[in-house]
Every structure is written in structure tokens, then in C-alpha cells.
Amino acid sequence: MKKGKKLYEGKAKIIYATNDKNLVIQYFKDDATAFNNQKKSTIEGKGVLNNRISEHILSNLSQIGIKNHLVTRLNMREQVIKLVEIIPIEFIVRNIATGSITKRLGIEDGTVLKEPLIEYCLKDDKLGDPLIAEEHILAFDWASKKEIEKVKKMILRINDFMIGMFRGVGIKLIDFKLEFGRLKVNGKDEVILADEISPDTCRLWDSITDKKLDKDRFRKNLGDLIPAYTEVAKRLGILHEQSNVSAVNVTKLSSVKRK
Numbered sequence: 001m002k003k004g005k006k007l008y009e010g011k012a013k014i015i016y017a018t019n020d021k022n023l024v025i026q027y028f029k030d031d032a033t034a035f036n037n038q039k040k041s042t043i044e045g046k047g048v049l050n051n052r053i054s055e056h057i058l059s060n061l062s063q064i065g066i067k068n069h070l071v072t073r074l075n076m077r078e079q080v081i082k083l084v085e086i087i088p089i090e091f092i093v094r095n096i097a098t099g100s101i102t103k104r105l106g107i108e109d110g111t112v113l114k115e116p117l118i119e120y121c122l123k124d125d126k127l128g129d130p131l132i133a134e135e136h137i138l139a140f141d142w143a144s145k146k147e148i149e150k151v152k153k154m155i156l157r158i159n160d161f162m163i164g165m166f167r168g169v170g171i172k173l174i175d176f177k178l179e180f181g182r183l184k185v186n187g188k189d190e191v192i193l194a195d196e197i198s199p200d201t202c203r204l205w206d207s208i209t210d211k212k213l214d215k216d217r218f219r220k221n222l223g224d225l226i227p228a229y230t231e232v233a234k235r236l237g238i239l240h241e242q243s244n245v246s247a248v249n250v251t252k253l254s255s256v257k258r259k
């Protein structure tokens with residue numbers, strides 16, 4: 001497969017064309033941003049870890065029938081993915097209240113929600129990804145009623161699966177963000193899971209200590225982001241126990257070929 005020109009550059013990833021019009025390459029950068037790009041940094045090794053963790057989660061999701069864009073991981077920073085038309089909505093799923101919802105609604109941090117809560121944000125950096133209602137999605141044709149219903153069903157299955165997967169390795173899945181895209185299958189649009197699922201897009205707390213193992217380490221200046229992401233990867237069985245946590249070692253480890 002030949003890598004072609006850059007099609008799109010986001011805050012944490014770059015998309016490149018390939019010689020197959022249906023496939024693109026997703027490159028994971030080391031850039032970290034928060035608060036709609038107001039806080040920025042580069043954290044060596046982050047992209048490598050997110051590539052591996054996201055590959056692991058998306059391939060597990062395909063095994064339970066959740067269709068997604070991942071075709072294969074190419075190397076330590078790149079994946080081949082299906083080209084989709086991204087639905088311009090960030091779907092936020094919350095199991096425990098923390099982050100923006102606590103400030104917005106005055107909910108106590110750590111409140112366990114009776115049921116998973118799905119929130120919608122318009123994917124628009126210039127507007128700061130504003131929170132919207134399902135009615136806005138329909139009013140402005142960002143997605144159809146049928147697509148939203150399908151996405152909601154997928155989200156609840158993804159959430160159940162991921163809660164179990166993380167619980168099994170001593171991690172609480174607090175909340176996360178998903179994106180979906182449209183794929184043409186036999187002339188018809190099908191909605192599939194897209195983007196990435198990683199500690200950049202989830203809140204993950206150690207089950208016993210509540211230690212933060214996600215991008216809040218960057219957002220809240222807690223430090224040690226690479227050791228935290230490495231811990232997540234190790235617990236999921238992606239990296240081996242003997243590996244050290246420095247970015248350099250992460251880089252070395254990640255060049256080891258997949259089984």
C-alpha cells in the first residue's frame with residue numbers, strides 16, 4: 001500500500017490518502033491539547049501508546065460485532081482505516097460524573113449515574129464543540145433519526161463491553177468520547193464506529209486508588225502521562241510487564257512486530 005498526500009490534520013492525528021480510494025492511513029501524533037486547543041504540548045511516545053491501545057479496543061469491539069473503521073495497524077504510529085464521512089458530532093458517554101458536567105450542572109464529582117448518560121457536542125473547534133440536543137442534530141440534518149437510534153444502540157453495547165474489559169484489569173471507565181462515520185456499502189450508507197478510543201478520549205481511574213490514568217494528567221498538570229498510558233497498555237496485555245515506562249522504551253517496544 002502506498003501512502004499518498006495529507007488529507008486532513010487534526011489536533012492528535014493526521015489522515016493520509018492511499019492508492020486505494022476506500023482506505024486512508026491514520027497517523028497518531030505526540031501532540032496533546034486541552035480546553036479546545038488553549039493548552040498545548042508534545043508528549044513523546046503518546047501517539048505510539050494511543051495507536052496500540054486504540055487498535056486493541058477497536059479489534060475487540062469488532063469481535064463482538066461492532067463495525068468500525070480499523071483495517072490493520074501498519075506500524076508504531078499508523079493504522080490503515082476505512083475512509084468514512086465523519087458525522088460531525090462528538091458522542092460523550094458518562095458512567096460517573098466528572099469533568100465538564102460537574103461544572104455545567106453543579107453535580108458532585110464522582111456521582112455514580114443510574115444509567116449511562118449520552119451527551120452530544122457539535123464537532124466544531126471554532127465554536128468550542130458546544131453541547132447540543134438530539135433535536136439540533138435532526139433540525140440541522142447532522143444525522144438522521146435512524147442513524148442516531150443505531151448509534152445509541154452501538155454506544156450502549158460499546159460502553160457495556162468497555163466497562164467489563166477495564167474492570168477486569170482494575171480500571172473504572174468513568175466517561176469517554178466516540179465518533180461515528182458513514183460508509184457506503186452496496187450503494188447504501190452504513191454507520192460505523194470511527195476515530196480512536198484511547199486514554200486521550202476516555203477517563204480511566206484505577207479501581208482501588210482512583211488514580212487518573214488518562215489525559216486528565218495533562219489537563220490538570222498531574223504529570224507522568226506516559227507512565228499512566230503505559231500502565232493502561234500493560235494491564236490490557238498490550239505491553240509486557242518487564243518494559244520500563246520511559247517514552248524511549250515505549251518507542252522501542254512499539255517497533256516490536258505484532259504476533
Ligand code: TMP
Nearest residue numbers: 098099100101175176177200201202203
Ligand atoms: P468533558 O468532561 O470534558 O466533557 O469530557 C468528557 C469525556 O470526553 C472525557 O473522557 C474526555 C472526552 N473528550 C474528548 O475525547 N475530546 C474532547 O474534545 C472533549 C471535550 C472530551
